[in-house]
Ligand SMILES: CC1=C(CCC(=O)O)c2cc3nc(cc4[nH]c(cc5[nH]c(cc1n2)c(C)c5CCC(=O)O)c(CCC(=O)O)c4C)C(CCC(=O)O)=C3C
């Protein structure tokens with residue numbers, strides 16, 4: 001691995017002003033009876049067609065009604081606690097979800113009861129966009145509003161910056177691609193294409209993602225993913241000496257068919273590169289932090305079946321999950337933000353062309369279709 005990929009986690013350990021870290025995630029069902037209520041939570045007020053919901057419910061039932069995402073977050077929680085303890089960083093870590101137990105509001109209430117008032121928040125989404133950033137901020141505002149209505153003291157919550165280009169996020173993915181390439185038959189390995197995938201979102205949401213006017217078509221969402229794809233592809237080339245053709249493609253589209261979403265879809269892409277003579281493909285889910293249902297169903301089940309039908313050898317590379325380098329990156333992000341909040345000089349660690357993302361989302365960043373209160377940004381109604 002090149003020096004530029006070296007891990008620059010600082011050796012300092014002062015989390016002041018933070019007194020706790022909250023791991024904020026999506027949540028998922030843990031048994032067949034959870035599936036429908038979970039989907040109702042996810043889609044409340046979002047106008048997703050009934051047919052799509054039935055179909056997505058089937059994805060979960062295929063796996064016994066259990067999403068792997070909660071166990072993956074439990075593993076990440078353990079990895080964070082171990083990393084912090086090993087580094088001598090004394091900062092308790094809690095976990096709460098947007099759509100399933102443990103619910104964010106319950107966790108935040110517990111944190112306040114435990115005396116925490118200044119909370120750093122890590123969302124399990126590395127990129128800008130309404131779904132990956134502002135929606136989590138809206139959930140934080142909702143939770144704060146509930147605590148306020150209950151007459152409890154309100155903590156201050158600071159969402160840590162987007163970490164798509166942090167080496168602790170990028171480097172494990174590079175290794176994942178190398179592992180997947182090694183598993184391909186030697187006869188097809190050198191010619192293998194890399195298909196970087198992320199969640200499709202409406203093109204209007206992509207165009208509006210990030211601070212208004214700072215990014216062109218596709219917005220911060222597409223630019224950030226392109227930057228990561230290029231970083232991973234370049235690092236793989238440096239390691240193997242082979243220039244693998246690559247493209248950024250999309251998966252998990254929902255919503256009404258007449259509304260444009262980001263394309264091409266991974267399955268259409270597999271067809272296209274197969275027709276163009278690609279001997280094999282490695283699917284690289286750079287848009288996700290763990291191998292949850294969108295990876296397990298949309299890539300490992302659906303896209304893999306499509307490839308089999310085409311006779312195209314495919315592999316799917318691992319997401320970062322609970323990789324210790326990712327846990328160390330989270331520590332780095334906490335300490336970086338803590339120093340910034342204290343007014344101290346900070347060294348921000350970021351690879352690629354875009355630089356480190358902002359700490360505080362500016363007003364109107366990643367706008368919602370209908371404006372709602374969002375915490376942890378310049379337009380937050382909370383301190
Ligand atoms: C950008 C993005 C991420 C990545 C960032 C992040 O991680 O936050 C993400 C993650 C996830 N999405 C997930 C599940 C679902 N997403 C849905 C619906 C939607 N996602 C969207 C976007 C994203 N989603 C959008 C624009 C919609 C349309 C409705 C709307 O505008 O809100 C639906 C409804 C059915 C359907 O339409 O598919 C489900 C069930 C799970 C859990 C998986 C598990 O259980 O293991 C995870 C991690």
Ligand SMILES: [Fe+2]
Nearest residue numbers: 131199252294
């Ligand atoms: Fe989603």
